[in-house]
Amino acid sequence: MSGLGTSFGSGAMTNSIEDLAKAKAFFIIGSNTTEQHPVIGAGVKRAVRGGAKLIVADPRRIELARMATLHLMQRPGSDIALLNGLCHVIIREGLYDKAFVADRTEGFEEMKTTVEKYTPAYVSEITGVPADDIQAAARCYATSKPAAILYSMGITQHACGHATVMAIANLAMLCGNLGVEGGGVNPLRGQNNVQGSCDMGALPDVFPGYQKVADPVLRAKMEKAWGKTLSDKPGLTVVEMMNAAHTGKLKAMYIMGENPLVTDPDLHHVEEALKRLDFLVIQDIFFTETAALADVILPAAAFAEKDGTFSNTERRVQLVRKAVEPPGEAKPDWQIISAIARRLDEDKESWEYDSPAAIMAEAAAITPQYAGISHKRLENGGIQWPCPSADHPGTKILHVGKFSRGLGKFMAVESIPPAELPDAEYPLTLTTGRRLQHYHSGSMTHQVAGLNTLLPEERMEIHPADAEPLGLADGDMASITSRRGQVKARVHLTDRIKPGVVFMTFHFPETAVNLLTIAALDPVAKIPEYKVAAVRVTRVGS
Amino acid sequence: MTTLTINGKMIEAPGGTILEVSQANGIRIPTLCHHPALAPKGACRVCLVEVKGSRVLQPACTFPISEGMEVQTESPKVRAARKFVLELLLSDHPKDCMTCEMCGNCELQDLIYEYGVKETPFVGEQHEYPLDDRDPFIIRDMEKCIRCRRCIRACDEIQAVNAITMINRGFRSKVATSFDTRLQDSNCVFCGQCISVCPTGALTEKDSHGLGRAWQTTKVTTTCPYCGVGCNFDLNVRDGKVVKVTSHWNNPVNKGALCVKGRFGWQFLHSPDRLTKPLMKSSLWKERKGTEGAPSRYEGFVETDWETALDAVAEGLLTAKSEDGPDAVGILASAKCTNEENYLIQKLARREIGTNNVDHCARL
Numbered sequence: 002m003s004g005l006g007t008s009f010g011s012g013a014m015t016n017s018i019e020d021l022a023k024a025k026a027f028f029i030i031g032s033n034t035t036e037q038h039p040v041i042g043a044g045v046k047r048a049v050r051g052g053a054k055l056i057v058a059d060p061r062r063i064e065l066a067r068m069a070t071l072h073l074m075q076r077p078g079s080d081i082a083l084l085n086g087l088c089h090v091i092i093r094e095g096l097y098d099k100a101f102v103a104d105r106t107e108g109f110e111e112m113k114t115t116v117e118k119y120t121p122a123y124v125s126e127i128t129g130v131p132a133d134d135i136q137a138a139a140r141c142y143a144t145s146k147p148a149a150i151l152y153s154m155g156i157t158q159h160a161c162g163h164a165t166v167m168a169i170a171n172l173a174m175l176c177g178n179l180g181v182e183g184g185g186v187n188p189l190r191g192q193n194n195v196q197g198s199c200d201m202g203a204l205p206d207v208f209p210g211y212q213k214v215a216d217p218v219l220r221a222k223m224e225k226a227w228g229k230t231l232s233d234k235p236g237l238t239v240v241e242m243m244n245a246a247h248t249g250k251l252k253a254m255y256i257m258g259e260n261p262l263v264t265d266p267d268l269h270h271v272e273e274a275l276k277r278l279d280f281l282v283i284q285d286i287f288f289t290e291t292a293a294l295a296d297v298i299l300p301a302a303a304f305a306e307k308d309g310t311f312s313n314t315e316r317r318v319q320l321v322r323k324a325v326e327p328p329g330e331a332k333p334d335w336q337i338i339s340a341i342a343r344r345l346d347e348d349k350e351s352w353e354y355d356s357p358a359a360i361m362a363e364a365a366a367i368t369p370q371y372a373g374i375s376h377k378r379l380e381n382g383g384i385q386w387p388c389p390s391a392d393h394p395g396t397k398i399l400h401v402g403k404f405s406r407g408l409g410k411f412m413a414v415e416s417i418p419p420a421e422l423p424d425a426e427y428p429l430t431l432t433t434g435r436r437l438q439h440y441h442s443g444s445m446t447h448q449v450a451g452l453n454t455l456l457p458e459e460r461m462e463i464h465p466a467d468a469e470p471l472g473l474a475d476g477d478m479a480s481i482t483s484r485r486g487q488v489k490a491r492v493h494l495t496d497r498i499k500p501g502v503v504f505m506t507f508h509f510p511e512t513a514v515n516l517l518t519i520a521a522l523d524p525v526a527k528i529p530e531y532k533v534a535a536v537r538v539t540r541v542g543s
Numbered sequence: 544m545t546t547l548t549i550n551g552k553m554i555e556a557p558g559g560t561i562l563e564v565s566q567a568n569g570i571r572i573p574t575l576c577h578h579p580a581l582a583p584k585g586a587c588r589v590c591l592v593e594v595k596g597s598r599v600l601q602p603a604c605t606f607p608i609s610e611g612m613e614v615q616t617e618s619p620k621v622r623a624a625r626k627f628v629l630e631l632l633l634s635d636h637p638k639d640c641m642t643c644e645m646c647g648n649c650e651l652q653d654l655i656y657e658y659g660v661k662e663t664p665f666v667g668e669q670h671e672y673p674l675d676d677r678d679p680f681i682i683r684d685m686e687k688c689i690r691c692r693r694c695i696r697a698c699d700e701i702q703a704v705n706a707i708t709m710i711n712r713g714f715r716s717k718v719a720t721s722f723d724t725r726l727q728d729s730n731c732v733f734c735g736q737c738i739s740v741c742p743t744g745a746l747t748e749k750d751s752h753g754l755g756r757a758w759q760t761t762k763v764t765t766t767c768p769y770c771g772v773g774c775n776f777d778l779n780v781r782d783g784k785v786v787k788v789t790s791h792w793n794n795p796v797n798k799g800a801l802c803v804k805g806r807f808g809w810q811f812l813h814s815p816d817r818l819t820k821p822l823m824k825s826s827l828w829k830e831r832k833g834t835e836g837a838p839s840r841y842e843g844f845v846e847t848d849w850e851t852a853l854d855a856v857a858e859g860l861l862t863a864k865s866e867d868g869p870d871a872v873g874i875l876a877s878a879k880c881t882n883e884e885n886y887l888i889q890k891l892a893r894r895e896i897g898t899n900n901v902d903h904c905a906r907l
Contacts, residue, residue, distance in 0.1 A: 038772050047701075047703050191771055193879065194880065195904070206899065214893075223893075242875075253864075255860060255875070258879045324765065335884045337853075338884060338887040338888050339887060345857055346894075361883055361886075450750075
């Protein structure tokens with residue numbers, strides 16, 4: 002998100018789910034769309050059946066790759082080189098949108114200079130993608146208009162994720178695919194309300210509406226709204242908090258609806274960090290792995306047991322409606338937070354809310370993108386932000402005619418190798434992701450018998466060429482070891498994965514793949530590099 | 544604009560089929576194979592209408608309007624033809640509405656009732672298929688299939704998966720996967736779009752069987768709790784429990800389509816493993832209260848009341864703040880929680896604790 006913020010001035014999906022149907026071509030990189038965002042994935046399939054071109058860049062032959070015009074099987078962590086290579090070909094062959102570049106962007110010359118050395122031959126060396134395919138993909142994307150780029154965590158979960166997103170933005174701007182229906186740069190957000198959590202300021206450097214805590218004018222505005230002095234020092238991200246807990250700087254944590262002891266990278270480190278805390282509060286619907294380390298556990302209501310709103314990947318704020326009562330004494334999170342806050346503040350009245358609608362009214366008043374949003378309006382259907390006033394219909398496409406920051410900014414970015422490369426001791430590259438049938442740490446989906454029938458356990462994907470010298474047959478148990486930990490998993494031999502790469506998901510706590518992953522952080526976005534870790538695989542048993 | 548008359552009423556329309564124009568003008572024509580989310584097929588012949596000058600009755604769902612057309616949708620001839628079609632369908636359909644999951648929500652049942660079909664005059668061979676409950680989530684009762692092909696079309700047109708098709712010919716024709724395997728052995732992704740469009744009890748939600756029929760449940764439209772697409776669906780609620788998820792067709796995000804998790808992944812709501820009481824580490828309870836406390840099912844934790852739990856939380860956070868400063872406290876919000884809850888928890892962090900140490904799993 003920070004990458005798009007730099008390039009465009011706003012870090013969100015530029016277009017709408019509905020207008021993807023109008024794309025003449027798709028470039029999908031780092032998103033296994035049919036498994037991670039199945040309903041959007043089906044929409045892409047419909048569009049491709051209707052004649053749209055499809056370029057898939059993924060180290061695995063994912064479902065969409067089977068119907069793709071071109072499938073580029075790049076090495077994990079080589080995305081910037083690939084993207085720069087596409088820009089190189091498009092500029093060299095004069096296929097770029099010269100009017101768009103001249104009128105709506107800046108920094109073109111610098112970017113052009115940088116990508117000059119990314120010839121198809123050079124990029125092929127870094128990515129493992131044939132040079133001809135790089136040229137064909139560049140021509141396909143540049144000559145099909147409008148063309149939509151879709152990406153997800155396959156792009157962002159790298160130590161160079163921030164820069165990779167800017168390389169994507171370069172490609173889209175180069176071909177004038179912004180501010181148009183069926184085009185755009187479309188990061189697909191992983192969780193139901195990850196967009197909304199960001200919008201509402203659940204981030205260490207911004208208040209609601211991405212207003213920087215370090216900006217004195219914005220801070221003064223928030224201090225006035227909330228009637229208290231506020232800290233100007235940006236806070237710590239999740240991984241930084243775990244590090245601070247480890248070194249003893251962080252003493253207490255209050256964790257709502259998250260299970261870091263499955264989902265965070267380098268789990269041994271996380272477990273040790275959480276154990277070192279003086280005080281840990283967990284608020285959840287289940288007794289999660291993380292809850293076992295808590296001092297106090299607060300039972301929360303699930304989505305069907307409360308009112309509120311979620312904001313989806315296309316910035317659409319939609320109502321969540323209460324259908325049933327929470328079990329036992331469980332309470333909606335908004336009531337629990339308010340009850341805690343009333344114990345921390347003498348001004349108890351400021352924490353009396355009679356409904357989530359009242360909370361949204363307060364939030365909308367200080368969040369520019371949400372200014373025109375209220376529960377009452379949402380009764381008639383969701384609204385896409387920015388929605389600056391009560392009579393504004395919402396915004397389907399961002400950056401029409403003008404970028405949020407004025408001119409779109411080309412950012413010259415160089416290929417950055419992953420923090421950990423395979424070597425003699427750890428010769429394979431582990432990359433991680435999700436599957437269709439389960440979700441994240443599995444605390445919800447493992448409760449559904451049918452989903453467990455369809456996908457009962459983790460199976461690590463490995464190419465037969467890598468499995469054979471290890472003596473591994475399909476269905477064998479293997480031990481997977483990185484510099485940080487070890488897990489055991491059954492293997493699935495498949496040629497849908499690139500040789501040299503193995504794939505696992507993080508859905509099964511008993512096969513905790515994040516014991517292996519590395520907490521190397523992107524310097525700007527602070528996202529850990531889940532997508533590349535060097536591992537060694539050995540067969541278990543005789 | 545095209546001018547035509549339907550049942551003697553003059554109508555102007557820009558174009559479309561007889562069915563579309565009729566519906567737009569409040570004239571109901573019964574349908575079975577037609578579904579608004581799918582392309583017209585003209586397979587079932589229930590929507591037959593009389594078009595003046597046409598030798599035979601025409602299916603309203605596929606027949607385009609034309610200038611000066613005169614249509615009768617309820618003439619004796621039309622009604623007799625529809626009744627004939629229904630009698631044929633009933634001749635090879637189980638009459639077990641009493642126990643059928645779809646009773647009260649079955650389009651065939653409604654039309655049989657409306658057209659007063661008591662007994663079918665047609666007696667002949669009937670299909671006998673065993674109930675297919677070998678798969679999770681989806682029960683297939685092929686004896687109840689009327690071969691309208693809605694499921695096949697949904698699998699093709701909405702989901703673009705084509706796991707099912709019509710196999711065999713004539714009386715033996717049947718909706719199945721290639722080689723008639725279990726769904727889980729095909730490329731089926733268990734999105735359940737086939738169930739959402741089935742007009743009878745041929746395809747039903749396995750986990751919802753016996754939990755409540757359409758008239759016993761209320762529908763609450765909400766937003767899916769899984770991925771970031773933000774699909775809308777209807778929670779079907781009976782006696783305070785969610786018993787089923789059904790498609791909500793009129794929204795721009797998913798237009799009724801869902802995935803396996805959205806449609807079938809609701810059972811965690813009523814899991815016996817849900818947390819139902821505040822818990823406190825046994826040692827902390829003893830420290831605060833001097834007693835052993837009420838044991839819980841979780842080792843090392845006792846059950847507590849909300850007041851005690853919330854007081855302990857406030858004290859724990861305040862202690863860290865007063866001893867080591869506000870930045871000694873870290874708060875994780877959640878992408879699973881609502882906007883309102885995320886707003887409140889970051890406000891708590893910033894306003895009450897005085898730290899910007901608030902984040903969530905956006906990066907994970």
